[in-house]
Amino acid sequence: APLRLDVVTIFPDYLRVLNLSLIGRAAAEGLIDLRVHDLRAWTHDRHRTVDDTPLGGGPGMVMRPDVWGLALDEVLGREEEGRPATAPEPPRRQVLVMPTPAGEVFTQRTAEDLAGADHLVLACGRYEGIDARVAEHYREAGVEVRELSIGDYVLNGGEAAAVVIIEAVARLVPGVLGNPGSVVEESHSRAGLLEHPVYTRPVTWRSLEPDPVLLGGDHGRVARTRRDQALLRTAVRRPDMVERLDPAELDAADRAV
Template sequence: MRLDVVTIFPEYLEPLNVSLVGKARARGQLDVRVHDLRAWTHDRHNTVDDTPYGGGPGMVMKPEPWGEALDEIIESGVGEPGDGGDGAVKLPALVVPTPSGRPFTQALAVELAERPWLVFAPARYEGIDRRVIDEYAERLDVYEISIGDYVLAGGEAAVLVITEAVARLLPGVLGNAESHRDDSFAPGAMADLLEGPVYTKPPQWRDRGIPEVLLSGHHGKIARWRRDEAFRRTSHNRPDLIERCDPAVLDKYDRELLAELGWEELPGGRFGRPGPAVEE
């Protein structure tokens, strides 16, 4: 996979040289290219922003440097391995981190991991002139993505979050290919549950042991315990996930545990907690 990041703070992306992402880069599994947006400015102050039309606080990133940067990066796909050898431009997907984007989820990370080339456009100030997004949406798949309901000083931190979530899904990046199977929010068997608690050696630490079932060697009981703990943690920390849970994916033990935790199946095939009794 190839990743390009255009930013006015290239040094912010230094963490891409360490940990799993750094190792994937060293092994050639991930081709990361960081570009300084100011390289596409033409005045002595390397200006990338200007005041917003219509007034208001803050500054807006200018379209000209973004357009030149993205055009050059897209054009660089010509002749790269895997382009079919016909000289055609290999088109990336454009990822724009923004608080007004769609929520970043594990399912979206899986979708992005299937793309061979991502270009990130992290904004600063009040954002990028909207015409840039509209222009490239006519020829590229554009993902406007929010990593949470809060506002950062810029999009570079979101680039790091998205890159790490995507990179660990690529074949060969994790040492154990099954490591992400039971992640929190992983699609499939755990039905969008949070991951439960984990333990390692020693068996006793500060007078605290570990659950006996994990020492039993009984794989069925261990799997049941892990699923139960995932339900307990999800119920406590993310009840919204229980509310959206599809009853069709649950077995009778799941239903019994949810009832124990105070949930009931409501009309329409969803779960909820009964409200306080109303006196007549």
């Protein structure tokens, strides 16, 4: 079955970028099943209210747990179409993803983990966030809940974060990416190093030339040069990543760099 993705938001149009390019093609080809829902569909008042003032005071607005509860009960509990309710259900891993700057940091490891799920529900909060009892309730109900931050900066809402998370996860689904080799080689993969710089023709451009080793056809020397460049680049740009490198993964030539 394709990876099922449900996004609940008060700005469904924000997610329309996902219909473009790679992710859009994957959805059109049935590799992922992406559905976007308007949270206001679960309101019952004339003004379709989704927020209220924070208990205890303070600035901004907080999203109401009752509206979110109705929405998530339905989106999490939905039966697969065409499957009789009595048929035995195959084991299905469902994850409730709640983007928030107060969450654990979303990394390539998180993306790899989420790509192994069958169903992701992304609950996009706006304003100062979603009433904290929503995450608490679904956790207590046995749902796997992941409150995720895409980085140490504050967005106006979870929508941009949901787009980031969906793109990072969907490209790991088999068949979505044209070239599966790109998934293993790229930055932040298991090697723990940034990717080496890349070059193409023309060989000389504005008097700039890449390392001539890349033109020599010696695959061993090419690999060594790229590894050196990756190490240098990582040391300069991401000293934190160098500190976390497993010393057992460094060879003598690495140490010379």
